[in-house]
Amino acid sequence: MSDSLRTHAVDLHGSFYDAAGVAAAVEAYAELARITVQPTGAGLRVELVVLDDEVDDLMDHFLNHALHASVSLQRRQADGVAG
């Protein structure tokens, strides 16, 4: 597979995905993809190069993880719970 086919990029808006949530997803997927995150005006730009061709829909899995982590963190902050 060529490198361009293995590279995916998305812009994530800060009102849905926060930096800590995206960082949690980056950590979880570190073995399967090379991921870089750049801040943009409104949020983050994520570039993901697939390292393991066996896994389909890697970017989608990554985004689900990032959304889960972001919502969880936002919820805990709203409730004033640390951790």
Add this chain to the structure above:
Amino acid sequence: MSSESSAAELQIFDFVSDGRSVRLRLDEGLYPLDAIRGAAYLFLDRCFVRLERLEDRLVDVTLKSKGPTDDEALGALAGEFCNALLDQAVRVQVAASSGKIREYIMARAFFSAPAQSSIDQLLAELDAEELAADDLEIQVPWEQGGA
């Protein structure tokens, strides 16, 4: 936000499907951000969810099937999402309206002195607030029709 608001009008949800995923465009003015996020969270086990902000107040929700699917199933998925969204919107509204009463109950249960001196005073304050509130209508579906 009033019981006197007029009879409910049908709400129309437009969506586009491409054989694997379905995309809905939502107006944040109609559906609070918390409701969109809450509904999206509920669908994380069923499908891949992506949230995008197009411009102020407009949000695209893309639901992508985790396996092979067809247009009928995608239409049903969109329908379920819209219903969940409306349910979440009711939750957000009820929570906003009753949040202070809940805090009062929690404070009375676990701490000796809540911020408000009495529930009567709190309810009076809430009534005054609600009279002044806008009349955002949050809606629960009971009929679903295709178009």
Add this chain to the structure above:
Amino acid sequence: MIQSRSLQLRPHRVAADQLGVFRWGRLGDRVVLTNDAGEWQLLSAADFATFLAGELGPEHPAFEALRSRGFLRQDLDAEDLARKLRRKRRYLGAGPHLIVLITTLRCNQSCAYCHASRTDMHRTDTDMSLETAKLAVDHAMRSPSPYLCFEYQGGEPTVNMEVIKFCVEYSREKNRHEKKTLDHSVVTNMTYMTEENARWLVDNGVLVCTSLDGPPEVHDHNRAWSGKGAAAFETVTRWMDWFNQAYIDKGLDPALWHVDALMTTTRRSMENGKAIVDLYVQRGIRNVHLRPLNPFGFATKTWRAIGYSMEEWLAFYEEMLDYIIELNLQGVQIMEGTAATFLKKLLTPDDPNFVDIRSPVGSGTGQICYGFDGSIFPSDEGRMVHGMGDPIFRLGHLRDTSFEEATRHPTVRAIATASLLDALPQCESCWNAPFCGVRPLHNYMMSGDLFGQRPLTPKCKQHMSMVSMLLERLANDTDGRVEAIFRRWTMDRPRSPDANA
């Protein structure tokens, strides 16, 4: 091909200013409303719409219930709800009451599904010493809880009977000053039982809990034992009979004093569900506790042979629940354990304080576990993770960590944070939250993350489905017979304290 479509939904109005404080969710055609005080009410979807619109009047049969339970703003009695909530959460700040002591890792069985890190019988170096046992009792008795239940586990705990005897006697002696209520309970597979030990356990009022997975073809299949000629099933049931007769001979009420049994559900159990329940009934056991296997720690091949999906397990559970209800309708006294836990939450003003199903979870705040070597863990699951080579849940050692340090350890706080339902997405607004609980250690074992993803955790599905099943049965109970049975399941009678003396 790209297709554009649209759908129309008929909205309803929400008269928020007329509504009380509530959570809600849809159960098929019905809607369930709940609140933090543990109140609940079922409505049809149409009635719920009327309720939301503030148009459900006093003439409606559900109006009074909705009003008195605080679901309507009218006459909302916040003080009453606060009182009920305080009673439901009495366990908060009460300190650990469940004290798990691992007397040894040695075990003479090697069960297909065993997670308790076990060692072979020659490994006496995995026995708890008397010195460690003394430190453990001293440590545990610093808990502010007025009730403590010492639970002896292993390995096979009776392999180190000396430590069990010591802990029972020493804690009772210490309790002359502390004046707590103490229970002692040993979880044994019975295959190492001797008449002398059995007699001591009966004479000293130590409760006995064993494992009975079902008829011989199920039990012996699950529990490989290179025993002394006899099969595991035959041995367990023989000893159960022995204990039960000994309680009767002592004049103790058999409804209160009998061997309790736990079962582990494997694929083979699911094929024999009714036979398992029948066996429990036949042996006079009044509580069958149907639990799904924890899917972690299995080799894929083993899991394929004995495991199943949560959906499969729930279908099995529902069938068994109905069978057990049916038996009760015929006058047989048997209950399902987890249903009884949830029913206590649904039908009584109290919470059973079951450490695995509460908010926050009991790990470190409702229970504490001492490893054979004096290591301290928030729960037995934490000890298992440690046994698998991950020390994350070790809170310290009895030699150098006080009770206060252990129970306020940052790990205990992290577990509590990760299991406070109000701070978790989805749980925070879930109708089932007043009756539910999440297990961060379970999440950790499944996914390496304390928080887990709610829609993805099988435990969430399990708890929500089980409570839904109970509510559905209560809703369809036109003559009140099922509710009467369910209420009976919620009644615990205390054992005579004299028997423990």
